[in-house]
Every structure is written in C-alpha cells, then in structure tokens.
Amino acid sequence: MEKLIKDGEELNRTLDRMAHEILEKHEIDNTLALVGIRTRGIYIARRLMEKIKKITGKDVLYGELDITLYRDDLSQVAEQPVLKATNIPFDITGKTIILTDDVLYTGRTIRSALAALSDFGRPSRIELAVIVDRGHRELPIKADYVGKNLPTAKTEIVHIKLKEYDGEDSITLLVKNND
Amino acid sequence: MEKLIKDGEELNRTLDRMAHEILEKHEIDNTLALVGIRTRGIYIARRLMEKIKKITGKDVLYGELDITLYRDDLSQVAEQPVLKATNIPFDITGKTIILTDDVLYTGRTIRSALAALSDFGRPSRIELAVIVDRGHRELPIKADYVGKNLPTAKTEIVHIKLKEYDGEDSITLLVKNND
Numbered sequence: 364m365e366k367l368i369k370d371g372e373e374l375n376r377t378l379d380r381m382a383h384e385i386l387e388k389h390e391i392d393n394t395l396a397l398v399g400i401r402t403r404g405i406y407i408a409r410r411l412m413e414k415i416k417k418i419t420g421k422d423v424l425y426g427e428l429d430i431t432l433y434r435d436d437l438s439q440v441a442e443q444p445v446l447k448a449t450n451i452p453f454d455i456t457g458k459t460i461i462l463t464d465d466v467l468y469t470g471r472t473i474r475s476a477l478a479a480l481s482d483f484g485r486p487s488r489i490e491l492a493v494i495v496d497r498g499h500r501e502l503p504i505k506a507d508y509v510g511k512n513l514p515t516a517k518t519e520i521v522h523i524k525l526k527e528y529d530g531e532d533s534i535t536l537l538v539k540n541n542d
Numbered sequence: 543m544e545k546l547i548k549d550g551e552e553l554n555r556t557l558d559r560m561a562h563e564i565l566e567k568h569e570i571d572n573t574l575a576l577v578g579i580r581t582r583g584i585y586i587a588r589r590l591m592e593k594i595k596k597i598t599g600k601d602v603l604y605g606e607l608d609i610t611l612y613r614d615d616l617s618q619v620a621e622q623p624v625l626k627a628t629n630i631p632f633d634i635t636g637k638t639i640i641l642t643d644d645v646l647y648t649g650r651t652i653r654s655a656l657a658a659l660s661d662f663g664r665p666s667r668i669e670l671a672v673i674v675d676r677g678h679r680e681l682p683i684k685a686d687y688v689g690k691n692l693p694t695a696k697t698e699i700v701h702i703k704l705k706e707y708d709g710e711d712s713i714t715l716l717v718k719n720n721d
Contacts, residue, residue, distance in 0.1 A: 462682075473682065474653075474656050474657075474660075477653050477656075477681060477682075478653075478657050481653075486680075487680065488680045488681075489680065489681050489682060490682060491682035501665075501666065501667045501668065502656060502667075502668050503641075503652065503656075503668060503669060503670035503683055503684055503685060503686060504682055504683065504684070505682055505683070505684035506682060507682060
C-alpha cells in the first residue's frame with residue numbers, strides 16, 4: 364500500500380520553509396555552501412540554492428558528493444558507503460557547508476560524507492538538511508533542517524520523487540501488506 | 543569566576559540516571575559495549591559499567607579510544623583529531639557501542655571516533671553518552687544520553703573533574719571576567 368505524504372505543492376512549500384530557516388541562521392556570502400549528496404540530494408541543494416537566490420538575490424556556493432553503498436563480498440564488510448564522484452569546485456576550508464540529502468535513516472551515508480569532506484579541507488561548520496527524517500538512526504547523527512519527521516517501521520520504504528530525476532515531485536510511504 | 547554546576551553527589555546521581563536510561567533502551571548481553579574516549583570518557587565508561595553491574599548483575603563489554611587534537615604545523619591542517627591508542631579487546635562487528643566522553647562541544651572528536659571505529663569493524667549501532675553538552679556544534683552530531691545541557695559562551699570553559707584522574711568529582715564552569 365502506498366500512502367502519499369506530501370504532493371508536489373506541499374514539497375515545494377517545505378523547501379521554501381527550509382530555505383527561510385537557512386536564511387535565519389546564516390548570512391549569504393561566499394563562506395556558505397550547499398553540498399548535495401547522491402542523486403536526489405543534489406537536486407535538493409539546487410532547489411534550495413534557487414530559492415535563496417530568489418529571496419536574497421545572492422548566490423550560494425554549490426558542490427556535489429556521490430557516496431554509494433558498496434557491498435564488498437570478498438571481505439564480508441557489507442554496505443560500507445564509498446565515495447564515488449565529487450564535484451566541489453571551491454576550497455571548503457573555513458566554509459559553512461550545508462549537506463543535503465533526501466532521506467535520513469541510519470546515518471551511515473552522512474558519516475561517510477563527513478569523512479569524505481575532511482579529505483578536502485577543514486570546514487568551520489557542517490550542517491545537515493534532509494527532506495525526510497525517518498528515524499532508526501544507527502549513529503549519533505542529527506539533521507539541522509528537516510522537511511518532515513516521518514516515524515517509520517523498518518519494513519516501510521520512503522520514496523522521495525523529484526521532477527528533475529523522477530518526472531514528478533512527491534513523498535510517499537510504501538507500507539508492506541501483512542498478507 | 544568559577545561556578546559550580548554539579549558537586550560530586552550530583553554528578554553521581556546523574557551517572558545513576560544515565561545508567562538507567564541505557565538499561566531502558568538495551569538488554570545487557572554480550573552485544574552491548576561501552577567505549578570511553580580520551581582520558582575522562584574512559585572513567586565515565588567504567589563508572590557506568592559498574593552501575594549497570596550493580597543494578598543487573600551483568601557485565602558490559604568495555605573498550606578505550608584515545609583521540610587527541612593534533613596540530614600539524616607543516617601541512618597547515620590545524621587541530622585534526624588523530625587516533626593515538628586504542629584498547630578494544632573484542633570484535634565490534636554487530637555490537638551496539640555506547641561511546642562515552644566528558645564534554646560534547648564541536649563534535650569533531652566524535653566524528654573522529656566514528657571514523658576510527660569503522661576501521662575496527664561494523665557495529666550495528668553507535669550511541670553517544672556525554673556528561674555535559676555545551677552546545678556550539680560544528681558537525682551534525684547529537685548525544686543519545688546527556689548528563690546536563692549547559693548552554694555556554696564560546697569563551698567559557700567547562701571543567702569536569704573525576705576522582706580517578708583529578709582527585710575529586712565536580713562540574714564547574716569557568717566564566718572569564720570582563721576586565
């Protein structure tokens with residue numbers, strides 16, 4: 364059973380609110396950067412960047428991190444996230460980085476993103492913005508900006524669809540039937 | 543000016559409460575481990591271990607991580623925390639690890655502890671217990687068990703003294719004078 368959590372208009376309003384939350388906490392200057400994680404976090408960073416530009420007229424630095432769960436069957440170390448491709452066209456040292464991702468779940472991707480960023484320099488601060496926090500954290504990680512807290516069972520699946528990648532905007536929760 | 547936040551008896555009651563919080567969340571069996579960070583986190587882990595033993599009659603696995611801020615003047619990478627010495631006499635894979643430290647501040651030590659642990663294996667979960675959370679986080683890290691939230695100015699200093707290392711138990715806040 365699929366349950367609609369937010370439609371496209373609601374998701375857009377959520378992103379508007381998150382852009383305003385970022386603006387309440389930060390001056391927009393060349394020390395602030397949005398860095399998107401994996402596929403959908405990248406589009407979320409771009410949308411927040413556009414919204415901030417629309418409100419303030421100012422640009423935010425933008426980068427991309429691609430961290431993918433990697434199953435190493437030889438060494439039995441399962442699901443170690445690995446850094447695949449990055450595009451960070453500025454020096455992160457001294458910057459405030461806002462990492463963006465679609466869903467915050469175990470926290471393992473974020474831990475890997477923090478480790479990866481430390482190879483690029485020393486940001487003065489790293490914050491985290493996610494569209495859905497679905498709980499079940501396995502690491503002591505928390506988000507600074509949350510689109511929606513969505514308490515889920517471990518068997519449930521959260522789907523965030525974005526126009527740029529999925530052709531439509533929506534957040535849905537896939538609940539497995541008991542039969 | 544030094545302000546007493548908790549005396550020894552209050553600190554002991556706080557640790558009692560934290561031990562009970564851990565017991566509310568976890569079964570005590572050989573999948574649960576306390577891992578102390580740096581000097582004082584080690585004594586905090588040992589005290590929690592003793593309290594859990596007193597309440598349940600059961601032992602918790604125990605380990606030590608020594609992560610120290612290290613200033614590398616050659617490469618200009620200042621204050622990178624580095625792993626100095628560890629003593630983790632069990633396989634952490636599949637375990638629930640409760641990291642303990644005295645003060646949670648920027649979060650950089652915890653980020654390093656998470657990275658260090660991932661070299662030793664794959665815990666199923668890592669939680670964080672600290673005596674004082676003084677705010678000013680520079681990374682999206684949060685503690686699961688907190689002795690006291692103590693909002694501080696960046697110029698203030700929090701001192702946690704423990705009998706085993708400092709000869710007495712106390713939490714004090716050192717406030718700089720304005721003169």
